[in-house]
Amino acid sequence: MIDLVIRGGQVIDGSGSGATPGDVAIDAGRIVEVGPSLTLSARRELSADGAYVTPGFVDIHTHYDAQVLWDPLVSPSSEHGVTSVVIGNCGLGLAPVRPPDRPAVQRLLGGVEDIPQDALDEGIQWSWENYPEYLKALDSSPRSVEVGALVGHAALRVYAMGGERAYRDAARPDEIAEMADQLRQALAAGALGLSTSRSPLHCDCDGRSTPSYFALDEELNALAEVFRSEGRGVIELSFRGSAGDDPDAIEGELAWMRDFAVRAKRPVTFGIAQLDACPDRWKLAYDRALDARAVGIELRPQTLGRMQSVxxxxxxxxxxxxxxxxxxxxxxxxxxxxxxxxxxxxxxxxxxxxxxxxxxxxxxxxxxxxxxxxxxxxxxxxxxxxxxxxxxxxxxxxxxxxxxxxxxxxxxxxxxxxxxxYAVANYSAGDHGVAYEMLSHPCSLMGLGDGGAHCGLICDASVPTFLLTHWSRDRQRGPRFPIEWIVHKQTADPAALFGLKDRGLLRPGLRADINVIDFSQLQLERPRVVHDLPAAGRRLVQGARGYVATLVAGQITREHGRDTGARPGGLARAHAV
Ligand SMILES: [Zn+2]
Incomplete structure (x- = not known):
């Protein structure tokens, strides 16, 4: 007798191959068998009649760093089939941190990502100093999705250099050694990698540019060296000029990223959108990524997969x-x-x-x-x-x-x-032609939803649902994608890049993170403003209809649009290559 069988669905396994009719058997949080008409008997059966059965979605670009500390639902991502989120993006993070520096890292996260400081003041219960302690804190608070974390370079810098020098100076050799040491400990404890920002426009609430902007090659190369020796992890970054502020920087930045990927021997991923000020720049990045791939270097431009809007x-x-x-x-x-x-x-x-x-x-x-x-x-x-x-x-x-x-x-x-x-990017031509090119490019990575961030401006955490409905069903103004491709791009593809080898596919032995989707009913609702952050802070949320069930580690966390109260989500750790 096993725990659960999902019966009679169309199985899309995440690999990109075609949907096939079948059942999915689950026991002790793992998938035990996938195939047609399984005869195993289970304590519970879930009908997927007429529905798709897919792996849970992996959203690798969020800023839920603070929200995961107070919101066990990690809303709204959990309402969109997302079962794993990655925090610590764009050089930001809440660890490692010494007690006197807590306000500095908090004001940076809130400043760059437009999260109300009152909410952060009330919502963050600091109980860690080094990164392994932070991961333990993330792992021990129950929630409905899994959380994986990148080490934010800004926090590393403040930890090693103090809250003043970090925002101004080049690091001394002893400070570089401290950063490298902290990064090594973090990776060993399960951090998924490192993020950095090279953009002077990423400012804290006091208008100071993010500390990582002041890092020189010596420091960055030392961090790359940690990756090379550890042999795991991914590097995510915001490049200089990413907001269109310095359009000529792109060539140098792409060359630097490639060099970093070679030194680190690890993949580098970065967000890039089509901006009206430089509408062809994104293409250069995608071309360079393809050149790099040809010689075994992984550069992965992230795309939202639709217009970026406010x-x-x-x-x-x-x-x-x-x-x-x-x-x-x-x-x-x-x-x-x-x-x-x-x-x-x-x-x-x-x-x-x-x-x-x-x-x-x-x-x-x-x-x-x-x-x-x-x-x-x-x-x-x-x-x-x-x-x-x-x-x-x-x-x-x-x-x-x-x-x-x-x-x-x-x-x-x-x-x-x-x-x-209000369309601000990926929409220079007034349609999704460019988004289509990005999505179909072999090097693209789905990202930039920015869940938990820009609370008063955007709600792109809902994009996993949009990708399915728009690109595989509703689009009228150009070609669509097979649903298997769209599922692959939000499951096996990001999971593999981030070293999350226990998820992203429906295969025996892997985690039972699963969506059952009534595709004919799948529909995004309208975004709306709510005041449910700590201290009654404001944010934008967006719901969806059509998810029959979402499972995390074999437990049904949502059923017919409702939270079941199950909180099986812990820390998502990278698996060594
Ligand atoms: Zn970001």
Whole structure:
């Protein structure tokens, strides 16, 4: 008698090969058999009639570093079939850390990733100093998904150099040795690798550039050497100019990444999107990755797989924020603000005003030097590849009204809770042609969902569901992908790169991290603003329908859209090659 059999589904095993009818048998948290009409008897049977059975999704680019400490559901990722998340991306992390430096690493995470400091103050219960202690803390708090962690270079630097010098100076040889030693201990204890940021735009709440930006070659090479001697782990990074701030840096950065991958003898992965300022730059990165692969060097550009967008709304960001009469409303609760904004006289005044210059610590204010053909309506079934006819510009033309006036009125809909999509990357041509090229490229890696981050701007943690519905079913404006490919890109592919060899495939002996998906019903809901962070902090969430069940280590964590209360998720450790 085994624990569970999932019966009668179409099995997509994660390898990329075609779906086949079959059952999946599970015992003691592992898959024991996959095949048609299994005769094993089980304590429980789960019907997958008419549904797909896939491995659980592995999201390798999140910033849930703090959230996993207070939210056992790791929401919203767990609602999108995600069974493993990787934290510690982009050079950020909460360990190693000495007690006096806790505020510094916290203010960096909150500053770079737009997470409210009040939430971090209240939500983080510090109980570690070195990295192995941190991993133990992650492993011992029960949650519904598995968590794997990269070591953030910024924290390493602050640990070795102190909270002042780390933000300013080159490291001394003894400090470099300390960083290397801490990294070695972390990898040995189960860290999945190292992340770093070379972008001066990654700033803490006080406007200081991230410590890793100040690292010189000597320091980086010493860290690469740790990887070479340990023979495990992956390196993730934000490269210099990644936000389009320094478009000419890309050649040098790609050469540096390749050199680092050679020194470390380990894969290097980095996010790159198509930006309007340099719409062909992403291609260079993908070409270089292919050149590198030809000689056995792994460079893996990460893509979101759709437009990157900011959600515009009265509770998030909008172009009226710095107009004097809007500012005069102060911090009124939403309902009151909406009531005031509906007043025709105030409306007229705000519409006629020029905005004041935005403060420097609001980097997103510049976004709103924006174009109406980049803003799109989000309706009940969110469309992330909207045609030009769905843009604010088109709507304003149809109504023969100024765009800004139409936008003002749209923001007041649904009692001020409406959200609009503002395309900021991967959408220069106004469709998903580039996203398609990225997704089909042999070196691409699914990532950049940024779960847990940019709480007041984006909700891309829902992208695992989007990839299935849009690319394998709904897309009308260009070619689609077989669902087996989309599943592979979120399961076996990332799991293998991150050394998570016990998951990502439906094979006997591997972990029973599994999704049962009613594909005909699979649907993203609309994103919405909630205030459920610690200290009533604000964030964006997004749900989905159509997941029949999600299993982690053989336990059903979600069934028909509901949390079952099971908390089998621990620490995801890398397995040596
Ligand atoms: Zn990131």
């Amino acid at each position: 959600l515009v709304g009265l509770q998030t960001v909008h172009p009226f924020a710095y107009r004097p009469s809007y500012l005069a409303l102060g911090e009124l609760p939403l309902a009151e603000r909406v009531q005031r904004l509906r007043d025709p006289a105030l409306r007229q005044r705000i519409l006629s005003e020029e905005p004041l210059p935005a403060p420097e610590n609001d980097p997103f204010a510049v976004l709103f030097d924006y174009a109406g053909d980049r803003v799109f309506i989000l309706d009940e079934n969110p469309d992330y590849e909207p045609g030009p006819e769905k843009s604010l510009a088109a709507l304003a033309r149809r109504e023969a009204r100024p765009e800004i006036e139409v936008l003002y009125d749209l923001l007041l809909e649904e009692d001020g809770q409406s959200l609009l999509l």
